[in-house]
Amino acid sequence: MKYCNKCHISIKTNHNYCPLCHQTLEVTKDEEVVEKYPPYQGKLRPVKDITRKILMFISVTSIILLLVINFFTGLDILWSLIPIGSILYFWILMTVGIFxxxxxxxxxxxxxxxxxxxxxxxxxxxxxxxxxxxxxxxxxxxxxxxxxxxxxxxxxxxxxxxxxxxxxxxxxxxxxxxxxxxxxxxxxxxxxxxxxxxxxxxxxxxxxxxxxxxxxxxxxxxx
Amino acid sequence: MPKQKINQDWFKLDNSAKIFPSVSNSSETNTFRVTVTLKEEVNVELLQEAVNIILERYPMFKVRLKKGIFWAYFDYNSKPFIVQKMDHRVCGEIIPIENNGYLFKVLYHHKDIAIEMFHSLADGGGVMQLLKSLVYEYLLLNRKPVTPDNIIATKNDKPEFEEYEDANAKYYNKKNRKHIPEEKAYRVKGTYLDDDQTGLISGVLNTKQMLELARKNDMTVTEYLTSVMMYIIYKTQIQYREHMRSNEKPVKIFVPVNLRKHFPSKTLRNFTNFIKTNMRMDKPDISFEEIKVLVKEQFSQGIKKEELIRKMSENVAFEKNVFLRMTPYFLKNYVLKIGFNMLGIKLNTMSLTNIGRTVFPESMKPYIYDVTAAIYAGKFNTIGCAIVSYEDKFKITFTRSIIENQIEREFFRHLTSQGLDIEIESNYVEEYS
Incomplete structure (x- = not known):
């Protein structure tokens, strides 16, 4: 059991400062206690993995590139939609179909x-x-x-x-x-x-x- | 509302539940937690067994959320439910896919058994009943001589039709559903913690001392603590800065009311309404006495039957709107999301919920140490407060999504200055934020 003489509260913890005012706690009874709440375990949800980021980057840049080339070679044939469609279908296959x-x-x-x-x-x-x-x-x-x-x-x-x-x-x-x-x-x-x-x-x-x-x-x- | 069969395996969402799936995300999680602390370490295998037994008794919770054409619905979930070890998250987002589709979690940590529930499925009253049954079955499996004493629903009871009803729709009154527009509320600002971190500080008081203090002030406990809360927000956030534009908005505290106490209903699903205190703090010298008088007045206004029915009917009328009903679900999702983010969420400064006294049968009391409740803290309502009492332990739990904790500090200091003994529990979020 520990005591904060500034906030006038008692607390059972292994930490040595008061959670309210961050001042050092007074030890009234020296004992090892089990913390009421579990400690931090790091990010539990992984950040987007690097392969996904790279693939996303390549997809977006190639879509833009294809559109630009199509624009300069004449818009009467929209050939760029075929590779763009393939890229999009690849993403649907990955996200819906597999993952x-x-x-x-x-x-x-x-x-x-x-x-x-x-x-x-x-x-x-x-x-x-x-x-x-x-x-x-x-x-x-x-x-x-x-x-x-x-x-x-x-x-x-x-x-x-x-x-x-x-x-x-x-x-x-x-x-x-x-x-x-x-x-x-x-x-x-x-x-x-x-x-x-x-x-x-x-x-x-x-x-x-x-x-x-x-x-x-x-x-x-x-x- | 058409009668639903008892053995059916899907349920409509009740009126208040309909909004939550659309507006919840990793920061506005809309979950809450109720914990029972036992006197000995929890045995995980027995807990898992108890959960399996109890889910058969409460088919209402053995569901997952599915999208229909017009509304989402709860569908029977055939996958197994698995209890989890508690981690540092407090009332984190419940991601069905990580949870076999279930919308609640059963957590254990040393002596604690906790249920974290998505608000769509049930409210505090319903979860309390589920948790009591769970702890009862757990103790029974642990060969403890416990008896239900008509307080606890056990595995042998048959589920009743009334437990599933949408009680809001039942007490809906067409004539009393006036919509009263509201002003945006003052917001407690601070430095945000990460989405998966929540600061938690509880204070354990003596129930008798707390009741006496409230009685001395001629108020109920909820009224008294709400007044203290208003006063502390004023003292720490607004006083001497009341000329600032962001401080001109009224401080509003959202206090849920358990309608089961006011209307006869046994439902486990959402059946709560609210009282809201509202005060524009535009003077440098507002006294605690002034706030107390105002809060008492606003509580007595808010608790009137007509007012409760009006608020209830206002929501049900919105749901019954033909245009909203006929909009496909994916569009409705956006409508609700935008509407809620623009209006709904900004109407409260914080929530203060008093779950009240938890009653266990005499035979279970020797095994139970205390009970804790906690609500989520989001990006707008950066601080939340949940109160629950068991025997002589009166527990006030603050959760916050910001690093600053002056409000908690001053709140508990105010109570100690009134001569109360307080024991603090904290998850020490400052260790890793």
Whole structure:
């Protein structure tokens, strides 16, 4: 036990100054005590690591450089968007795909959707032959659906978390049919195949997991 | 409000909880801590076991926060809850991802068992009940002959529907919801500590002496300590500098009121409102007597039923606003954040919360040394004060996010000058700041 004769308080501590006035404490009873609060342990959250900083620096400078070069070589072809898109997709892949702690269905969903937009942009900026929407998008969506379905089948524990993303990707898979109606998609079989798969999965969910869907919708849409 | 089923595995956020996820960050953490100090060292394995048992009893806390389209919600969390060793952080930010998604922590340190809770999930009253149950189960596992005596909810009780209710919405009165605009408050300035550091100083008083002192002044303990606080802020921060522009703003102390004492409700979720003292300190010679009269008057005004219902309804009406409800969640997040940073946070100088007397069953008392509460201190409200009493120990805990500690010093010196004996506890933040 120690005593501060300036503040007139007693304190149990191994420190030798008063926490209120910082004056030396008087020892009334010499004893070793356990501090009430733990000592400082240094920064508990690490600062952004150096690799990340370097990559960030390179990305930002190259984006600026690409834009400047594109500007001086004429703006009628925006070729710089392709490497810039690749850089951005690299960051999405790193942050969402690898380092985030979200569940795998969420990662697959985000990566697939962003990849489709990126591929579509490449197609439009190059020769715009329409291969992105005709072939790549339906096949990507299809593989995403199959992947998530398999994960749900294998890992049954957390299927409630995954089912929302499966549902979302199924909804996205119906979009190519709409694009067929507007003549954007000219090759029919990939989109039609995807549509059949999506409807099949949707009916499967509706017949076998009706309550999960209802609960998920109620949860996510309450206002 | 539609009835919720008892075995359901997700919960809506209650009215006061809705704001916190949007406005919390590493400096404004919106967490608070309640600690029970036992008389012997804590056994970590038994504590972990007790937590596992108790989480089955309180499904309301076995949740994580998820974002919906319009509002966030609490969803059942299937991951295990893990107790942690207490570190130097006091009421630090609760990062769900580091915590298996849980919004609270159970910490241990020598003889202490502490719960650090994110304010969205529960208020002081709710956490106190959780902590009591936890300590009870812990002592039981430790083969101590303890009995619940109808004070403590044990693992064998069935959770009641009432524990989950959003009591604010229940007492909402459409006719009494007038919004009264408020002025910005005076702010205690200082040199900031780092985000992960908080200064903590508690004073342990004798409950009887404290009650007598308050009674001698013809006030309740909360009223008396609030007046002392106002007076000390005036003495240390404003006096003889009252002409400065930043000192013209009124000093406002935010005192939470536990509404369970005023309205019949057993909810564990947020059910608090507040009284606010408000005084413009623009004279060089304000006396303590003057402040006491004003505080007493403002407390009696604030505690009136109509006033409490008005404040409650004002918040609920805001939540029920059709435009706000129909805004998607990510936009709402920004609206709430900007609104709160512009208005909400600047309306108080500090909070002073009195959790009150903690009651344990007679059979548990031999094992419990004392109880401590602490609230976070942020960038605007740089100082916070939490008060809790157990038996003859009356504990006032200050937390601060600045290095300067004149307010604490003068506060405790004021109390010692009234003849009270005080024992100080501190985390000695000056050692490493």
């Amino acid at each position: 985030s702690k979200h569940n795998i269905a969420f990662k697959l969903f985000i990566l697939t959707i962003t990849l489709i937009f990126f591929i579509y942009m490449i197609d439009e900026l190059s020769s715009s032959e329409g291969w992105a929407l005709n072939y790549v998008a339906p096949l990507l969506l299809g593989s995403c659906i199959i992947a998530i379905s398999f994960i749900i089948l294998i890992k049954r524990i957390n299927y409630r978390d995954y089912i929302t993303y499966l549902l979302l990707i199924v909804l996205f898979s119906i979009a190519p049919i709409v694009l067929i109606l507007f003549d954007v998609i000219t090759v029919l079989w990939p989109s039609l195949g995807l549509f059949v798969l999506a409807v099949f999965i949707l009916l499967f969910i509706i017949f076998f997991f009706p309550k999960s869907i209802k609960d998920e919708i109620k949860k996510r849409f309450h206002a």
